Amino acid sequence: MSNRVEWLSQVRWDSSGLVPVIAQEAGTGDVLMFAWMDRDALQKTVETGRAVYFSRSRNKLWFKGEESGHVQLVQEVRMDCDYDVLQLMVTQTGHEPGIACHTGRHSCFFQLFSDGAAGGEWKITAPVLKDPATIYK
Amino acid sequence: MSNRVEWLSQVRWDSSGLVPVIAQEAGTGDVLMFAWMDRDALQKTVETGRAVYFSRSRNKLWFKGEESGHVQLVQEVRMDCDYDVLQLMVTQTGHEPGIACHTGRHSCFFQLFSDGAAGGEWKITAPVLKDPATIYK
Numbered sequence: 001m002s003n004r005v006e007w008l009s010q011v012r013w014d015s016s017g018l019v020p021v022i023a024q025e026a027g028t029g030d031v032l033m034f035a036w037m038d039r040d041a042l043q044k045t046v047e048t049g050r051a052v053y054f055s056r057s058r059n060k061l062w063f064k065g066e067e068s069g070h071v072q073l074v075q076e077v078r079m080d081c082d083y084d085v086l087q088l089m090v091t092q093t094g095h096e097p098g099i100a101c102h103t104g105r106h107s108c109f110f111q112l113f114s115d116g117a118a119g120g121e122w123k124i125t126a127p128v129l130k131d132p133a134t135i136y137k
Numbered sequence: 138m139s140n141r142v143e144w145l146s147q148v149r150w151d152s153s154g155l156v157p158v159i160a161q162e163a164g165t166g167d168v169l170m171f172a173w174m175d176r177d178a179l180q181k182t183v184e185t186g187r188a189v190y191f192s193r194s195r196n197k198l199w200f201k202g203e204e205s206g207h208v209q210l211v212q213e214v215r216m217d218c219d220y221d222v223l224q225l226m227v228t229q230t231g232h233e234p235g236i237a238c239h240t241g242r243h244s245c246f247f248q249l250f251s252d253g254a255a256g257g258e259w260k261i262t263a264p265v266l267k268d269p270a271t272i273y274k
Contacts, residue, residue: 006256006257006258007250007257007258007259020157022168028166029165029166029167031161031168031224034157034159076249076250077249077250078246078247078249078250079246079248079259080245081245083248085246105218108219109215110215111216111217111218112215113183113215113216119143120145121144122144
């Protein structure tokens with residue numbers, strides 16, 4: 001009903017009609033990925049219980065797992081104090097442990113800053129759990 | 138040295154020279170807040186070991202805790218697969234439990250979507266730990 005629209009309108013969509021979204025794994029607390037949603041994506045996420053994002057590169061809705069089968073079941077949708085960032089608590093399905101990253105890794109945040117003698121660098125800290133070539137056919 | 142510049146240049150700053158940053162509490166795994174960094178903010182974060190963000194509303198560097206005393210000690214800086222989102226693992230100091238939100242709450246993500254009979258709504262799920270009027274003087 002009209003109330004469905006109201007909660008969607010409380011979100012402060014940016015000038016492109018989007019908000020940032022943080023997906024956190026419910027079981028482990030790991031931050032899995034960062035993405036964007038438009039109004040339609042958020043509504044479909046709530047309706048289906050599965051994470052639906054808006055792909056800025058493809059300029060369309062992106063049903064997480066539509067190609068990989070690595071669907072995210074959404075336990076909670078949270079919004080921040082400024083009404084302009086969302087957080088999802090999800091169960092990452094399709095592989096054990098879950099694969100959220102398109103590189104075949106558990107989380108997208110696998111590059112760790114390391115301040116060595118030669119200066120700073122980004123070090124890869126997580127293994128590829130599945131070859132992306134076999135995930136995206 | 139030049140290598141210090143190199144790791145900063147590997148970050149894909151957006152057209153405004155910023156990247157999104159997710160701050161997660163090291164001890165609890167709680168996502169505390171979401172903010173932005175420019176190149177200078179990231180460099181100062183790494184140099185000082187304390188979270189320094191870029192305030193888009195004030196258009197300047199924002200040393201987290203500069204007014205509140207609620208400084209974030211940075212344990213890790215992580216970067217995502219696309220080189221355009223950062224994640225900090227932090228210890229939220231200044232209060233026990235930590236207060237990251239300007240509303241005086243632990244986390245900024247205290248509004249939970251609830252799908253009731255009357256339609257969807259955002260429900261406040263976390264208490265104010267300290268009156269903001271006493272935090273920001």
